[in-house]
Amino acid sequence: MRTGIVILPEHRWWMAEHKWKAAEEYGFHHAWTYDHMGWRSLVDGPWFGAVPTLAAAAAATSRIRLGTYVASPNFRHPVPFARDLLALDDQSDGRFTLGVGAGGSGYDTQVMGNEPPRSRQRRFEEFVGALDLLLSQDRTSFSGDYYEIHDARGHPGCVQRPRLPFVVAANGPKAMGVAAKYGTGWVTTGPETEDEGAWWRGVAGITERFREVLAGIDRAKESVDFHLNADSCPVYSLSSVEHFRDVAGRARELGFTDLTVHWPRSEGVYAGSEAVLERVASDVLPELVGG
Template sequence: MRLGVLILPDSPWAVAVDKWRRADELGFDSAWTYDHIWWRGLCDDPWYAAVPVLSAAAAVTDRVRIGIMVASPNFRNPVMTAKEAIAIDDISIGRFTLGVGSGAPSAGDAEVLGGPALTPAQRTRRFTEFVEMTSELLDNDVTTRTGGYFGAQLARMIPGSVQKPRLPLAVAASGRNGLKLTARLGDSWITAGPADWTAGHTPEECLDETAAQVAQLRVDMAVAGRDFDAMSRIMIATPMCGNPVESAEECLRIATEYARIGMTDLIIHWPRESGVYQGDPRVLTTIADTVLPRLAEL
């Protein structure tokens, strides 16, 4: 089991840079940030763009894997998403993971570009096309593709990723269609358990739902003729799965539970001074000292 941290992009870089460096120094396996224009209850608070933040983070860290959680077609185009991912992979010297997701309407910025609201079926088709096209762009130097939502005309991705055969494409999915898509095109899988993490699910329900998703993904991977064990399976810890930054003991307990059902990575949020994910950041030092060595054995 690997352990990563998610650092919200809500601080000026002069403040945030110390968090990214600290995540690297403490030995966390990965460090991520959310990709939104604004986010939920923090919509009127400071919030910075993910790609510049990750580019800067790539330049000031040495070993930690960095990732975006998650780029979505709500305001992303596959061509620029792939091009920017290749650039960050270069800056990080091969430490970047491109997380992609359909984009939750409840996040607040799903319709920031305007236009009519999409039905669930339309959102599914758009996301499928987004992932298919992004995957094709990462696999090829030049891509031409026409779709219902996106297109590319001789889109060049030269020189491609530092990581070979390509940088990892991590697909966020919880439902049947998304898991099939992950099994077909994903290099990693991201879930938060139940699709609606604001619905008041208990930690037990979250664990059970995630276990069911793992089992279904195993089936879908077999159908797709791909190796389930070769795919990273990433759990992003929202409040419904518990509070892993309450203490090192709680972090270890939650990580052990999710390792038992087949997850390979747990992502915890960097504690904030107030509001969502409030906590004492000093707990991260204790977690690094006492939990990381134990997780390496799981």
């Protein structure tokens, strides 16, 4: 099983840089940051843009994969965003993965004075489909309900061919269809619940439904990486070494290939100890790779 870690873009680079370097040194396979204008309880605190943060992370690392967790069409248009993605893929020498989702209501939509679209799912389908074209061909024209693209250029193209990989966030059937069609990987947050047992049962059900969606389009489940956002669970994954080991074991039993956690914060959401992270890196991550 591969493991990833999310580093929130809330610290000035002199403080954040060591975390990205440490994530690579610890042996994580991928590291991510949130792509939001602001996020939930942290909206009034420090917050930096995902694209320049990931560009800096690409310069500070050499092996670990990097990505957005997750980008959405809430405040992005596919044409300029595709240019940003090309640059990130180039700066990382082909280590970039686009994590992408439909987005929700909240600060990302309110801050720009935009009303959420009547069909967020339809906009999401167009957004991902347009990015697929823009990142895999030299010229793109596209006409949809939400986006118009006229002869957009795609030179020089991605380092990764035919384009950089997409990990598509999906819990419901329509978004799962997008993940099955375009995704190199699929990521789920599981159900919204404060009951840990109910969350794991929900994850199991969602995972089985996604397998059915893949089977419906004759796509082998082995051709898609299964990612689990461990910290959507009511209990923080790095609350202890023993708990992380239990989380990883459950995820593996459900067929997940990738497990993602969040860097511990001193307080509030994802509050935890970096000492636990260090022990997980030294004691558990090698076990998962070996397994």
